[in-house]
Amino acid sequence: MKLGFSQAEEAFRAEAADWLQGQMAGEFRDIKGITKLTEKPERRKEWEQQLAAHKWSCIGWPEEWGGRNATLAEQVIFAEEYARAGVPGRVNHIGVELAGPTILAFGTPEQKARFLPGIAGGTTIFCQGFSEPNAGSDLAAVRTKGRLEGGEWVVNGQKIWTSLAHISDWIFVVTRTEEGSKGPKGLTFLMMPIDQPGIEIRGIEQINGDAEFNETFFTDARCPADSLIGSVGGGWQIAMGLLAFERGVSTLGQQMAFRNELDAIIEVARANGSANDPLIRQRIAKAEIGLRLMRYGALRMLSNTDHSRIDGAALTYKIQWATWRRNLGELAMDVLGQAGEVTGNPEYEWDTLPNLFLYSRADTIYGGTNQIQRNLIAERGLGMPREPRGDL
Incomplete structure (x- = not known):
């Protein structure tokens, strides 16, 4: 396991940091520090295209598809510097980190030529169609149906x-295409254009006042027969491959954002005197230790990753960081005290730390709830017997 970086890699870090910091101090300074994914969507689409123009959009992709063929270490470095520079989250994260790598791994040459240039160029925004109201995190229980006609x-x-569906161009959808099938069998992975009469998107307002999530309804929605990735009935395998990419290099950039949040908590604790409380100091120390352990664990996980599958270590990562950040949100509110419970903004806008607390409530739910993650660890990681699943 490699925990450090070479001189050449540190030179790459300096290049990436210089460019990112220059952008945030220059043309795109108006989006620096934005935390809400729905804020300034058009400017952030322009930012996606700026990244693409300088080949920073998807550096791990092959050069022929708009990337830099960057090494794993270089991808980690860029993700870290991206967060360190205060650059807002990518509005095309789903396209760059999930849809694109899935198409690269499983798509036909024609599908690569059709989808990858737009994703890499920042002109085609993707969203994800996995979860359903009665399925939750259990992808094998989806009921959305597809048929060839x-x-x-x-x-x-x-x-x-469906995060950011309201500003997306395409959605990848897991559908049940075999009548009477149950569980992971009979599922097909489709790529569907959103701008069509058969798709309706309704926003869901969150507890922090944002509305990045949506309900997406399909009523005789259509896509060409060759829009499926993989084979008919092979959607489960494609979805599992996609989830392996979800636990990829971006996890290190995510941790740099966590670093920024913890530093903000420490700054407030020193300023308002709560750092004098031994219990608060103990919790801050525990958060620091947890963050460092996550970094070492993620580096080890990525060093051993075969992106065609999710290994045992990767299965543990989601529940680890989600639980850690939920506890961090609670620590933030305890450090703030009563000041964290009131906002003077009539539009229900909160400062960074109260917003961290509110948003972190979702961390143990999306991408697979903690309960589902424990099942995955037990069944797929440890090989234990499957939990009874009713009629599945």
């Missing part, structure tokens, strides 16, 4: 928690 897939059903 006249050379097209016709889809009916509902997805929920």
Whole structure:
């Protein structure tokens, strides 16, 4: 396991940091520090295209598809410097980190030529259609149906928690295409254009006042027959491959954002005197230790990663960081005290730390709830017997 970086890699870090900091101090200074994914969407789409123009959008991709063929270490470095520079979250994270790598791994040459240039160029925004109201984190329980009709897939059903669907161009959807099938069998992975009469998007307002999530309804929505990735009925395998990419290099950049949040908590604790409380100091120390352990664990996980599958270590990572950050949000509110419970903004806008607390409530739910993660660790990581699942 390599925990350090070479001289050449540190030179790459300096190049990336210089460019990112220059952008945030220059043309794109108006988006620096934005935390809400729905804020200034058009400017952030322009930022996606700026990244692409300088080949910083998807550096781990092959050069022929707009990347830099960057090494794992270089991808980690860029993710860290991206967060360190205060650059806002990517509005095309789903396209760059999930859809694109999935197409690279499983798509046909024609599908690569069709989708990858737009994703890499920042002109095609993707969202994800996995979760459903009655399925939650259990992807094998999806009920959205698809059927072939006249050379097209016709889809009916509902997805929920589709992040940024309202500003996206395409959605990848797991549908049940085999009548009477149950569990992971009979699922197909489709790429569907959003701008069509058969797709309706309704926003879901969150507890922190943001509305990045949506309900997405499909009523005879359509896409060409060749829009499926993989094979008919092979959607489960594609979805599992995609989830392996979800636990990839971006995890290190995510941790740099966590670093910024913990530093903000420490700064407030020193300023308002709560750092004098031994219990608060103990909790801050525990958070610091947890963050460092996550970094070492993520580096080890990435050093051993085979992106065609999710290994045992990767299965533990989601529950680890989600639980850590939920506790961090509670620590933030305890450090703030009563000042964290009131906002003077009539638009229900909160400062960084109260917003951290509110948003962190979702961390143990999206991307697979903690309960589902424990099942995955037990069944797929440890090989234990499957939990009873009713009629599945």
